[in-house]
Amino acid sequence: MDAREMIARRAALELRDRTLVNLGIGLPTLVARFVPHGLRVAFQSENGILGFGARPPEGMEDPNLTDAGGGFISAEPGAASFDSAMSFALIRGGHLDMTVLGGLQVDAAGRLANWMVPGQLVPGMGGAMDLVTGARRVIVAMQHAARGESKIVPRLSLPPTSERRVSLVITDLAVIQPTPEGLLLRERAPGIPVMAIIAATAAPLIIPGEVPEMPLDGPARAAA
Amino acid sequence: MDAREMIARRAALELRDRTLVNLGIGLPTLVARFVPHGLRVAFQSENGILGFGARPPEGMEDPNLTDAGGGFISAEPGAASFDSAMSFALIRGGHLDMTVLGGLQVDAAGRLANWMVPGQLVPGMGGAMDLVTGARRVIVAMQHAARGESKIVPRLSLPPTSERRVSLVITDLAVIQPTPEGLLLRERAPGIPVMAIIAATAAPLIIPGEVPEMPLDGPARAAA
Amino acid sequence: MRRSISAAEAAAMIPDGARLMIAGFVAVGSPERIIDALVARGARDLTVIANDTARPGLGIGKLVEAGCVARAIVSHIGTNPVTQKKMLAGELEVELVPQGTLAERVRAGGAGLGGVLTPTGLGTLAAEGKQVIEVEGRPYLLETPLRADFALLHAQEADHEFNLTYRLTATNFNPLMAMAAECVIAEAVETVPVGVIPPDAVRTPGLLVDHLLERAH
Amino acid sequence: MRRSISAAEAAAMIPDGARLMIAGFVAVGSPERIIDALVARGARDLTVIANDTARPGLGIGKLVEAGCVARAIVSHIGTNPVTQKKMLAGELEVELVPQGTLAERVRAGGAGLGGVLTPTGLGTLAAEGKQVIEVEGRPYLLETPLRADFALLHAQEADHEFNLTYRLTATNFNPLMAMAAECVIAEAVETVPVGVIPPDAVRTPGLLVDHLLERAH
Numbered sequence A, B: 001m002d003a004r005e006m007i008a009r010r011a012a013l014e015l016r017d018r019t020l021v022n023l024g025i026g027l028p029t030l031v032a033r034f035v036p037h038g039l040r041v042a043f044q045s046e047n048g049i050l051g052f053g054a055r056p057p058e059g060m061e062d063p064n065l066t067d068a069g070g071g072f073i074s075a076e077p078g079a080a081s082f083d084s085a086m087s088f089a090l091i092r093g094g095h096l097d098m099t100v101l102g103g104l105q106v107d108a109a110g111r112l113a114n115w116m117v118p119g120q121l122v123p124g125m126g127g128a129m130d131l132v133t134g135a136r137r138v139i140v141a142m143q144h145a146a147r148g149e150s151k152i153v154p155r156l157s158l159p160p161t162s163e164r165r166v167s168l169v170i171t172d173l174a175v176i177q178p179t180p181e182g183l184l185l186r187e188r189a190p191g192i193p194v195m196a197i198i199a200a201t202a203a204p205l206i207i208p209g210e211v212p213e214m215p216l217d218g219p220a221r222a223a224a
Numbered sequence C, D: 001m002r003r004s005i006s007a008a009e010a011a012a013m014i015p016d017g018a019r020l021m022i023a024g025f026v027a028v029g030s031p032e033r034i035i036d037a038l039v040a041r042g043a044r045d046l047t048v049i050a051n052d053t054a055r056p057g058l059g060i061g062k063l064v065e066a067g068c069v070a071r072a073i074v075s076h077i078g079t080n081p082v083t084q085k086k087m088l089a090g091e092l093e094v095e096l097v098p099q100g101t102l103a104e105r106v107r108a109g110g111a112g113l114g115g116v117l118t119p120t121g122l123g124t125l126a127a128e129g130k131q132v133i134e135v136e137g138r139p140y141l142l143e144t145p146l147r148a149d150f151a152l153l154h155a156q157e158a159d160h161e162f163n164l165t166y167r168l169t170a171t172n173f174n175p176l177m178a179m180a181a182e183c184v185i186a187e188a189v190e191t192v193p194v195g196v197i198p199p200d201a202v203r204t205p206g207l208l209v210d211h212l213l214e215r216a217h
Helices: A003-012 A027-034 A084-092 A128-134 A194-200 B003-012 B027-034 B084-092 B128-134 B194-200 C007-013 C032-040 C060-065 C081-088 C099-111 D007-013 D032-041 D060-065 D081-088 D099-111
Strands: A019-023 A041-045 A049-053 A074-081 A098-101 A105-107 A137-141 A168-170 A174-179 A182-188 B019-023 B041-045 B049-053 B074-081 B098-101 B105-107 B137-141 B168-170 B174-179 B182-188 C019-022 C046-049 C069-074 C093-096 C115-118 C132-135 C138-143 C148-159 C181-192 D019-022 D046-049 D069-074 D093-096 D115-118 D132-135 D138-143 D148-159 D181-192
Touching (some): A084 A128, A182 A194, B003 B137, B003 B168, B084 D099, B098 B128, C032 C181, C046 C060, C060 C081, C081 C093, C099 C115, D032 D148, D032 D181, D060 D081, D081 D093
Parallel strands (some): A019 A041, A098 A137, B019 B041, B019 B098, B098 B137, B137 B168, C019 C148, C069 C093, D019 D046, D019 D148, D046 D069, D148 D181
Antiparallel strands (some): A041 A049, B041 B049, B168 B174, B174 B182, C115 C138, C115 D115, C132 C138, D115 D138, D132 D138
């Protein structure tokens, strides 16, 4: 299992039955492949659909049905489509149970930066600021480090996406829960010792008595 | 021709081709009967339809299709229905060319009062405040006096519906245009001398050199 | 496929003192069956957010007559003399809100916005006690969002996942209120299988609807 | 029945320096024919309000590449490296707006509201220079309405009175922008007789649409 798949599998265990979920572009998109068996989750794409499905077979694409990255998708029975105002009313109005987003940095206060690197890369925030501010739970799914540098830092050096504290950070090394007291190490990746996580993390971590390995397959899926 | 019909006929001459118009409950509703020939006017009802038509024949009513007073209406081909937010986005966003509303008082500043009589009658403003604030042109269609008292007063004694100056006041005696300088007498009802209008009006009027009789049938209709 | 509930079960969920949004415009688009069940269970002390109080014997008018309502936040009570009488007698508190402002306040509540800036009501009684905010040199009233414990809706079609459609002028406040309450209860004229309502025709996604009344007998 | 115009006639109506809203999301739901005509006429100095600048060779991306655009008010430019290059080179001014805020600002412009109060953007670069308003103890950013000289739309169906429908995720900003411009120009995949689109399916009433492009050849 590669690191991206592991992160996506762990993030998928945060999904809840009959909820509305938004997945960011890139790694978070993989989460849709690992929905635990028996859960009915409706994925929202901020460009205006709820209940979308996988890319259709070649030749069956609808040019009017794409995800926020412009890629072809399908629609599950019972899907609903709407304009951009309704799409963000769902996001900002507390109707979205969860969003999974990629990250450039998370800091000790649990703030996320994921929309620009000043002077280098300015893709824009797209829907990220609304998602981080409005979703009931915000899951950051990202590599623990980039180019050897920890992405979990004492204080953001990149512009924040929101002042809100995110709910959970899932990386290839650990699951970390930002709390008012700081970053709580909740789980470690299979085979990774706590000391290695501490060493790979620039921000201080709160280490509880026990740090279990992260589950990668929920009981529901195992029963399938 | 009774006074109400005369007022409605004169108000109908204010209609313009291919515009959206909202008619208040009561006298203003009559305006729809006198649309000049050849004009295509779409009537909006604030409960959520544009392009509605007359009450259908008995036995053909749709319980889901009513005007703002709850009376049965029909829909013209090309009608559109929508929710209350869209209905008032049309009204407040400047998309409504004209509203015709009844009035309790209009004062020298051109302000309208038409939604309550303190301690006596409190129907509520319904959509009136939005209509008077948002429509491009606001036409007040009302009797000149009630119980012998002029409804056109120096200063409102009843609570105003909006601070906006209305566009035109059409009564059974006169057509009056509120201006920054005061109430300008534009037209008089057939056979009514200017002095009689001045005598029947509690507010001061600006009297131009010529005050023609109000037309009650536009050229378009006459050609029909 | 989700399970429906009876009107009585719906009424039993709604405690005395609850704050309700009830859709409808002079009862067109109002959930009459849920209303009847609330009257039948003798609900008390309700706050009702709605366009109007309909007429005696109709829609919200039935709740008013039965003494279920302590407070109404509405744009119009002119069609219901009982509401006017109770208001003047001090038995019913009425807060009047301009209709377009009411719609936007409900929308803001459902959309997570902090409020609405509108010119409507400036210089009138509707401005009393409210903040005036200047934007680009023009004054606007700040109107706050409205939310409720329950939204009671009347739909045309409901599919088996509770996606809803509305019909013509029975739409009015239904899609707005569906967004703005903790618990959303709907009744529908027709119940249809999933897929019968195409995605572009869904006006309220089923995920927003907590309960649907069983088919009327 | 109303008359349609050619794409070239539409482009000729839009002067250099105009402020345009252009619907679409990575070009899905964008009016490609009007865009092509603007490129062909060599439009200059346009301000474009849109979700994004699509990709090179696609939708708004074609306007950017052709040097028609001086300023873009958008939520995202990550899909178009040409936009990024021009921005960094100082050839194109880009104002980035959170996507939901952009939608609400356009809606406010079309609905006659004085602005939007949103928690989105608080404590970020998006809050710079903006007023913070407290409502019921919570802070919100005041975001101002957006309007334009022209809105350029892509519809699925247009009837002969220019009532419009949109399809699936090609809807996005189309119905919002239809409300927020002085002149609204639409192109449609299909043209149908009046009455083919039922009242509940009309998403933009034809009265809001000033011009419709003639059928594509």
